[in-house]
Amino acid sequence: MPRSRAALGLTAQAAEGRFALQRCEECGQVQYPPVDSCRACLSGELLWTPMSGRGELLTHTKLHHSNDPFYRERLPWRLGLLRLEEGPVVVAHLHQECPPPPAPVRVTAKLDKAGRGVLVALPTGDTRDMSTDPRNGEFSCDPRFRKVLVTDGKSRVGQALVHELAEAGAAVIWVGQAEPWKKYDGQEAVGKLPQVTVVPLDLTDERGVMRIGAEIGARVDILINNAEVHRTEGIATRAGAELARREMEVNYLGLLRLAQAFGPAMRSRAADGGASAAAWVNVLSVYALSNYPPHGTYSASKAAALSLSQCLRAEMQDSGIRVMNVFPGPVDEEWNQPMPPPKLAPERLARDIVLGLRDGVEDLYPGDVAREWVERWRDNPKVLERELALEAQ
């Protein structure tokens, strides 16, 4: 489906969970639908600006007919025409608990199943997400009642994810372990959860990954790939490519193997009603955006994984599987021990990932460090590169 470049700006904002519209830098008028020049003064300087989200429902309808097969299976479908506090009148998906017009509503921007940024009107009050309206679950990838695979259940992040997913109501949690015979701290607590099944999963073992994909791939609704190898090396600190190869084998090629083993089955189940296949989560690193020299080879492997996950997202787009990339700063675990704080607690990372799934976002920067990094990177990637080089000295 074609979309204008201006409208993709709305999608880019919604991908990070923001509702922003273009605002004219000359005269201040807020524009909608997205345009190339200000409707009032014709200025070409338009800046994506966060909206208050306050709106008034003017008129509404309930579709009982659609020209698109996706919506045909989900009728009747509620829509509203609403006026935003900032001025524009917008068409929006309407949550079923919104009262009839005239009524105040809360407007948010979400990604729909096709990955398009769209506006969704919610009742005012504390409805955090769309999950109270089963139809509007289309905008969310809530783990509740879903079957989830966590590719590495042994790391601290993996354990935190398993507990958080259980808390969030996941129906089944498959926990991958590269060496299932090895004991580790926390194993008992994870094993006690009734939803948990341990599966042998070593991302460097191509046939093994294919075998597990064939076994459970047709049932996985959400795949969270958190498996990684993380060494703290630059180029000059160690001779040879062996450690870097191990990072690439898991961080980059492991993602490729997983995508080939699980992608097709998940794609084919994305349109199922109810608890359908919904999301693919890659736990990357904010170092994927710009190389952090003390963790130079690790950064490179995460950059490769980011690039590949963009390919995965493009291939998944038509099916409706949300590919969510997570860019944490340093996480408080083994390989980051020499790093000074602040570091992101694994529990906090796990909680943010589950919230991100509920909100249906596409790019997640959990924690203050990650958010600061991405701001600096957006402001000027070249300047950030130089700053990081200085830090490394």
Added chain:
Amino acid sequence: MTRQDYKGVALVAPVTVPYRRYSTRDAHWWIARALAGLLKDTGLNKDDIEGLGISSFTLAPDTAVGLTQHLGMSLRWLDHVPMGGASGVVCLRRAARAVQSGDAEIVACIAGDTNHVDTFRRTLSTFSRFAQDAVYPYGSGGPNASFAFITDWWMREFGVQREDFGKLCVAQRRNAMDNPYALLRKPLDLDDYLGARMIAEPLRLFDCVMPCAGADAYLVMTAERADALGLESVRLLGAIERHNAFPDDPVQVRGGWEADRDELWEQSGVGPDDMDFFQAYDDYPVITLMQIEELGFCPSGEGAAFVREHEFAYDGDCPLNTCGGQLSMGQAGAAGGFLGLVEAMRQLLRRPLGRQVADATHGAVSGFGMINYDRGLCSAAAVLARP
């Protein structure tokens, strides 16, 4: 500055190529059939046509330019009017000025569209940039959703009832009963209308037009020329158009005619009460009501009362869409924007498709088109008379 009048402009040879629900032909075929119809009706040769005005949604990748080769025409005046429901009157305005100025002596105005099985969905999803960015992703309901918003608003703001809309639709269907070209000729009563399948609340099936294939056409020339050729004609008394009127109305309550209607009636030298019929653009009944109010048949906000006090079949006191309108004929793409105009010509020439309005000498035609985002942007109207 007053607008120059349309004195001496004549309309000749209303042609409708019988509509079909679906067609495997391209728009080019339908337009060629309409041109052939114009020539057959008048005895003119293709070479006599000096100007061509075209309206079509399904001509892509061609425009009117490409058609000159398809139709084998050498022209000194060419226009492409992609204005949907307003295109009939807008084409007429353009052609009238060409004829008055001598840029072209005879202009053929043609609208034609095909309807393949997937045409409607494709037209919807790529209709406009705003539609593809900000309307189609919302449930893909097409114009039904936009008109449902407008209808819901009118019902709450102005106290219009479903029965009022139904009265208009039922009268139009009665008008269609003897029209062999109408694709929908099954009798329709108010209960059928009220109980029809829900499409987009509050719109039900008989509020919505049915997409189809078809073509409509007419010729524009000077009255002098028409008389010299021995061709029966009708006269253009006045015509207006307006685009993106009233952008600050949060929901569309005015289509645009209000901005120009006083000039229309002044130019025409007659008023709403002098009209023997009204051919309104009837994609949805709320738009018909909008036209009745804005063109001054009744005061603003009193459309519902007006509907309750009048009768709209061909034999009523306020004949409306006398061939059955698009609600009965089908909506043949841009040809839907020509239908009211050729029907008005037929009534004045006493050559109706179906029933004749007795002693009709004056009639109004109105067009409305292009739901670019949340509302129709183009409005137009013309007043025609029997000489």
